[in-house]
Amino acid sequence: MRLPVVAGLVGLLVLAGLQPAAAASKPSKVGLVSFVGADYSRSHSTASLTLDWPNAPRAKKYQVFMSKSYSMKKAKTFSVKSSKIKISKLSAGRDYFFRVRGINGKKKGKKSNRVGHTTIVRPGPSKGLVPIRVMTYNLCSAVCDQKATTRYPWMKTATSGSAAPRQPAALERIAAANADVLATQEASALKTPPPGYAEAINASAKRLYFRESRLQLADKPAYTYEAGDKNGCRATTSPDAQAGHIFLGWHSKGCRYAVWAELVDKSTGRHFLAVNVHTVAGTSATAVANRRSEMDLLFAGVAQINRQKLAVVFAGDFNSHKNRTPDVVGAAMRSHKFRDAFDLARTLDRQHYNSYNNFKTAPVISYKWGDHVDHVFVDPSRSRVDAWRNIVLIGNDGRLVKPIPSDHSPLVVDVRLG
Structure with a gap:
């Protein structure tokens, strides 16, 4: 009896020591995003923010959305493999808002809650502190x-x-x-x-x-x-x-x-x-x-x-x-x-x-x-x-x-x- 084409292909893969790729699963929603670091570049008069969040199950990488508006209008997107990112060259003393979602192949998880923070407005004195x-x-x-x-x-x-x-x-x-x-x-x-x-x-x-x-x-x-x-x-x-x-x-x-x-x-x-x-x-x-x-x-x-x-x-x-x-x-x-x-x-x-x-x-x-x-x-x-x-x-x-x-x-x- 002839095997169906798909079954025959799977059998050949198994004989060859290979397994068919499982369909990518949708990542879970990213949890609470926290600001764990901030800095100010004296040489460029710009600020930076470091964000961290819990690993989202089934996420292979993450998209980070950043906007100067709580509405997330005109958001800039960053892609990272880890659950942490440092974003530099930000305007000093400016409000920024962020959302993060997990990615697994073509599957996209739900975005995190929006969180906001104000960047450092100026570096402060460097000596005599x-x-x-x-x-x-x-x-x-x-x-x-x-x-x-x-x-x-x-x-x-x-x-x-x-x-x-x-x-x-x-x-x-x-x-x-x-x-x-x-x-x-x-x-x-x-x-x-x-x-x-x-x-x-x-x-x-x-x-x-x-x-x-x-x-x-x-x-x-x-x-x-x-x-x-x-x-x-x-x-x-x-x-x-x-x-x-x-x-x-x-x-x-x-x-x-x-x-x-x-x-x-x-x-x-x-x-x-x-x-x-x-x-x-x-x-x-x-x-x-x-x-x-x-x-x-x-x-x-x-x-x-x-x-x-x-x-x-x-x-x-x-x-x-x-x-x-x-x-x-x-x-x-x-x-x-x-x-x-x-x-x-x-x-x-x-x-x-x-x-x-x-x-x-x-x-x-x-x-x-x-x-x-x-x-x-x-x-x-x-x-x-x-x-x-x-x-x-x-x-x-x-x-x-x-x-x-x-x-x-x-x-x-x-x-x-x-």
């Missing part, structure tokens, strides 16, 4: 104990039942960061400085600490509080003090302040200002207007205090980010020539994890920009940012480890001040 590690952490030490539905006790109390206290977990994250400057917000219940730190100032539930082995307060008089106005609000502290507060207005049923300290690097004698900020929360038109007013008063206060034109580092919970329209905080910072360390960092870690975790064990992911209401801002002409990290503690199961210390996750930035 002082490395400073900055940590900002909203501890919600008191308010979160008062939530009606579930208790998140800062310390063990008779009424907290079997719930584990949060303070030890927060102190563990602070110790793990090993920061030089520690800016904490909603920290009224953090009564004792973390080991190795001294407190520069404590006002309006904001505490600003510095690592005693590295830094010291400027040799100036200690701050004093003036008499309050009719609402009990005190004016901005005298610029001749070593630390103090900046009055940001009266609204949301209270006096609003930022706190600051003039710090000195012991090894070099270099002075700089650290400013701890917590702007008003909310997305209403009133909240936005209040934040705008707070930023105006913040910079007016800094100008009054910083008569020596020292380098300034702003850290805190600003309740604003790129995905909020309008981002009045970002606009105010840029108008005064400050940029988010997130957009200046040479390396990023967990940039898609929202820094507001709301006590959820599953990380809150933002694809477009990587939301974070907590920020560190620096002047890119006077600093270089080496790293930006969200250091929330994640277990082997990919979830936040309980007890979660706060409804905010701690951010750590390595910056070198010029």
